[in-house]
Amino acid sequence: MKTIQIPFEPDVIVMGAGTAGSSAAVAAARRGFKVLVLEEGNCFGGVSTAGGVNEFYANLEGMGNIFSHLVSELTQFDALEGRFFKGEYLKLIWQTLVDEAGVYTMFHTSVIDVIAKNGWIKEVVAVSGSYQMRLKAKYYIDTTGEGDGAFLAGADFDSGNPENGRTLHMSLTAMFYDTGIKRKNYLPPGYEPINSVEDLPGLRGPVRLADNRRYANMTKIMGHDPTNPLSLSQAEQEARRQLVRINYYVQTLYPTYALIFSGQKIGIREGRRILGEYCLTQEDILGEISKDFPDGVAVATAQIDFHSLSKPGHAGWRQAVQPYSIPFRAMIPQGFSNLLVAGKPISGDQVALSSYRMIPTVCAMGQAAGTAVALALEEGCLDIHKVNINSLRELLTKDGMELNPANHKPFAPEPTPNRADAA
Numbered sequence: 001m002k003t004i005q006i007p008f009e010p011d012v013i014v015m016g017a018g019t020a021g022s023s024a025a026v027a028a029a030r031r032g033f034k035v036l037v038l039e040e041g042n043c044f045g046g047v048s049t050a051g052g053v054n055e056f057y058a059n060l061e062g063m064g065n066i067f068s069h070l071v072s073e074l075t076q077f078d079a080l081e082g083r084f085f086k087g088e089y090l091k092l093i094w095q096t097l098v099d100e101a102g103v104y105t106m107f108h109t110s111v112i113d114v115i116a117k118n119g120w121i122k123e124v125v126a127v128s129g130s131y132q133m134r135l136k137a138k139y140y141i142d143t144t145g146e147g148d149g150a151f152l153a154g155a156d157f158d159s160g161n162p163e164n165g166r167t168l169h170m171s172l173t174a175m176f177y178d179t180g181i182k183r184k185n186y187l188p189p190g191y192e193p194i195n196s197v198e199d200l201p202g203l204r205g206p207v208r209l210a211d212n213r214r215y216a217n218m219t220k221i222m223g224h225d226p227t228n229p230l231s232l233s234q235a236e237q238e239a240r241r242q243l244v245r246i247n248y249y250v251q252t253l254y255p256t257y258a259l260i261f262s263g264q265k266i267g268i269r270e271g272r273r274i275l276g277e278y279c280l281t282q283e284d285i286l287g288e289i290s291k292d293f294p295d296g297v298a299v300a301t302a303q304i305d306f307h308s309l310s311k312p313g314h315a316g317w318r319q320a321v322q323p324y325s326i327p328f329r330a331m332i333p334q335g336f337s338n339l340l341v342a343g344k345p346i347s348g349d350q351v352a353l354s355s356y357r358m359i360p361t362v363c364a365m366g367q368a369a370g371t372a373v374a375l376a377l378e379e380g381c382l383d384i385h386k387v388n389i390n391s392l393r394e395l396l397t398k399d400g401m402e403l404n405p406a407n408h409k410p411f412a413p414e415p416t417p418n419r420a421d422a423a
């Protein structure tokens with residue numbers, strides 16, 4: 001085995017540089033700590049950049065100064081149109097932010113093992129190309145989207161629907177561009193044409209955007225396990241086959257459009273949900289009154305966006321919720337003292353996940369996680385349970401987070417509150 005040394009010993013290792021991970025890294029580094037990010041892709045932003053998901057599906061205000069910086073910089077680049085943004089610019093903005101904060105990043109690096117004893121993580125094992133590395137820090141933040149780090153450390157998790165095990169579906173997103181010239185519309189032999197909206201495999205679309213583009217979040221891959229490499233590979237290929245048909249459909253409707261981009265990786269809506277010290281449930285978020293927690297460290301505003309688990313097409317249960325807080329305990333995996341989880345894999349049931357998984361919300365969670373470990377280090381505590389929650393909430397508030405859920409508005413652009421459509 002070949003190995004390679006990094007030139008310093010980090011205080012914090014962040015596993016995965018999606019929205020939550022990039023935000024966590026910036027928050028911790030801004031407070032003066034040495035942060036090492038391990039990311040298997042080649043840019044920051046995860047699903048929202050490499051994955052091609054270019055829409056913020058939650059309110060944009062009060063999500064912390066990291067998220068508000070993304071919004072203002074996207075505006076500066078003329079790359080924000082309502083809630084749609086240009087992912088290539090978001091990559092540049094994250095790069096500038098992590099540079100300013102002094103984050104040390106290793107791209108093309110996958111976490112493959114986490115060595116833990118008695119709830120204490122001692123090191124992570126990562127591979128990059130032909131090298132394997134063992135890396136140590138005082139605190140670790142798992143922002144891999146699927147909870148890889150916590151899972152490898154031995155944390156318990158849930159996944160899928162409690163009745164049938166089905167996870168929320170995966171989608172490969174795509175972008176079409178108006179070339180201004182009529183294209184030849186070609187459907188390879190063996191592929192069924194899509195002749196109407198009813199024949200679409202996934203969501204309706206494509207959505208018209210500025211600069212002659214159309215955004216297609218229209219593939220729907222059900223019944224696969226995104227944490228199983230064989231199943232994930234099959235899902236990627238099935239999505240690409242759907243895209244052959246969707247391309248034909250889009251060019252039938254808009255003959256001058258051509259496919260110019262699809263996600264570098266299929267978008268995973270639900271992987272592992274790591275069991276934390278608090279599990280956010282549908283009961284928490286479906287009440288008439290905003291649910292607040294004394295240890296709330298971020299607020300979710302988005303409607304339940306629960307796509308049907310078994311039916312193709314647009315079917316789904318979409319219901320407004322009163323904004324609610326994300327308790328810090330949902331980010332602490334049960335039994336661990338120097339590990340936090342932020343983003344999609346925090347502790348919650350499938351319904352709650354379908355609301356709090358949105359980009360602005362996971363960005364706020366990342367900021368909370370990064371600030372929490374920095375505060376713990378400042379306070380000299382090597383057990384995340386001992387962090388002073390009131391101080392953490394004060395810092396987050398000072399850094400632009402509105403932590404009172406009652407001061408947020410519900411975000412519900414498309415309510416179709418028929419729960420039967422979730423099945």
Ligand SMILES: Cc1cc2nc3c(=O)[nH]c(=O)nc-3n(C[C@H](O)[C@H](O)[C@H](O)COP(=O)(O)OP(=O)(O)OC[C@H]3O[C@@H](n4cnc5c(N)ncnc54)[C@H](O)[C@@H]3O)c2cc1C
Pocket residue numbers: 015016017018019020021038039040041045046047048053054055056057058109110111112143144145146148149170171172173217266267268269342343344345357358359360362
């Ligand atoms: C198809 C689809 C459409 C969506 N639509 C919207 C929408 O319109 N609006 C909205 O706000 N939200 C939407 N969402 C939800 C939202 O995009 C995601 O939930 C959110 O971006 C997840 O952010 P994250 O940081 O938790 O994870 P991710 O973005 O998944 O980031 C995880 C990162 O970790 C890296 N990683 C994974 N495993 C490892 C490992 N072992 N070692 C090293 N690195 C690793 C990955 O490469 C990735 O960069 C959508 C999601 C999907 C899938």
